[in-house]
Amino acid sequence: MNRSPSWHRRQRTIFLLASGLSTAGSFAGLTAKGWILMSGTDSAMLLALHFAALSLPTLLVSGPAGVRTDRIGCEKVLIQAQWALLGAGLLGALSIPLLADNAQVAVLLASTLLMGIASAYELTARNKYCALLVDDPRTLAPYLTSFSVVFNVGKLVGPPLGGWLVALTGPATALSLDALTYLLPIASVIWLLKPNRSLEQLSSNMRAATLKSAWQECGPVLRHVLKFTGLICVVGFFHPGLAPLIAANTLGPSPQDLGLFTSVLAAGSITGGIVLQRNSHKFSSRPGLTLGCFALITAVAQLGMASSTWIPIVLLMVWLIGAGTAGLLSSANLITQVGSKQVIRGRMAGLSQIAFLGGGGLSGLIAAQLTITFGLQATFAIAGGIGLIFSVGEIWRRGGMPMNEVKSA
Template sequence: MSAFPLRLEQQRRLFLVVSGMSTAGSFAGITAKGWILLHGSADPFVLALNFAALSLPSLLVSGPAGVRTDRLGCERVLVQAQWALLAAAALGALAIPLLEGMAQVLLLLFSTLLVGIAGAFELTARNKYCSLLVDEPEQLAGYLASFSVVFNVGKLVGPPIGGWLVAIAGPAWALGIDAASYLLPIASVMFLLQPRRDLEQRSDGKGGATLLTAWRDCGGTLRGVLTLTAVLCVVNFFHPGLAPLIAEQVLGPDPRDLGLFTSVLAAGSIAGGVVLQRNSARLSSRPFRTLGGFALITAVAQLGMASTSSVGISLMMTFLIGAGTAGLLSSCNLITQIGAPQVMRGRMAGLSQIAFLGGGGLSGLLAALLVMATSLSSTFAITGGIGAVLGFLWIVRRGNRRLEPIRSV
């Protein structure tokens, strides 16, 4: 415990900053790992498999993560998950000097799988933990949205760091920084932050405190938000696992080209997050209009990627894809947190992860198969067209439905 206790406002800022720094290290590692897998296998399906290993575990473990968070407490689960992330990332770093060829690829994929499992627990616990760092219930929406902005700033600066480290010092350095970056949030949560633990509501640990119970009790509007997010992520999610392949076709094969591409994507994510943060109350009150609007932005940008060969226009479309995708995912997370009672927010975070990470993982595999069967531009045209239709239909049919946030932290 710190000898000089920080005010809650200072704690919120600290948690944002260390999480953003950790994210920057993580995306440096992700960039390096994607480059290694692309040049080690030359197979787009391996890239999609890497992202699926990161995201698909949410389908299996986000439910137990949410139940565990609501039963044991978000702070305890958060620290445990952060230590697990450190160990999993370190395993990936060790794969570079110790192994070669297919053995190296397999260990990197296994490391990604472990990061995906631990990350599902970390994100679930972190969402509920944020509610213990605000002074008033009205601050939660803005804080969660701010968290998304800082997260995407980490995504912006991380890939160039990863690209330069691969080019100058080798991929092991990038993966090593990824592992070390998890020490920052671990130290802050264990020694510096003092959340309002007395306000946390835990489930009773009995059989009724399950993911199914949370799904049934959250209400029709939140169930609709989760359903729409899952569907949009399957058919219209941007495919981060294919980023190295897309960057190579749009810009070139140099790892710094991949860093530039992912940085433009992250800049769009920041823009989408800022829009959501500055309008969090208004946008969350019309959930289907908001989700459908961000889906349309992503879909139109994908259609633009399919119809141009210009590097400048492609990067503009990449920016819009980042904005639309980040807005969609952050909106789902924000809406399900402020619209649910505190006692089930861990499980609602788990359901949100199942919707957007599980859906995104399936989408990446489907997109890889489409790329192998047709081409990258045809894949963008198909997914963008379907996404545009779905986004428009949900806006027309449910755009006026309102969400009333829970008036307690």
């Protein structure tokens, strides 16, 4: 059945809005959890473990998530993952009134771990699902990058909401909102969206539906994109995990200070996402230059954090870190999706998550240990210096490398 372009636009808008509102609730909950852990323990390593619980599961489950998406279909996996996210969110909310001290900390970490596992499946399936909502293959790239903008708007709204809710009503309210907002994408996918399922290509051969086969089929350009993204994320993508500690050291210890820090970070992420969204085709055609420039912005901002404690400069550097990291992660996801065949896009999304979320989880643990040993400013200096070397090297060696393997959606 032929459907009008306006119908397709409405479908895409519904999915974007539902995902954005859910993201805002998620970041409200994560901010509340981070503040609880920070105020109760004052431990940098515990904060790093909290972020690692959210991101490191990608190292183990993004591969199976991509394989499952390519074998049984992205819509089924998407719905299953969203129900799992709802359950994990409710577990964290219930731990506040029912538990205390170490038991509460353990359950909060378990809740975040389960959310990390479910998120790996949800993000992998969502990437492939987006291709079923577009009427023209040329609209896939800007639509994928639109998710970065909406995601980061959720990051902007969620943290101050979480901080205010913690201050006014307690953390249980923030965590409850986190859980309940997952109902929005569940309802939209089950009842409101009508994707073009005939576009989806499934891998019927179990032996062919593996990460190894996707890695071999995607080509040398995309393999390098994944390698560089993983490396640069290990070096410098620790800000989400240590956000409460960074905010407390640079702005102040209150929930509102944490909300301000994460909001400025999100404002930078929105900027990076908008720049990428408006130049999606041009940026995806030069992977080395795009990734290298976004990594360079992040590295310079980290060096700025290491050299200044004046709050206006700190906030400017935080904004640049948000723009650089969001641009890096979103462009890696964009390039690996539009540059691969439809049949392997689920597994390519899984490989991308392994690169940037798995790398980020390791980065948080490394940065936490460096902070304990040398201090926060020294950690920024080390990460920024190494990131500067890698990003300049990427631009120098591969800035002109073309993306000549782009496949039609």
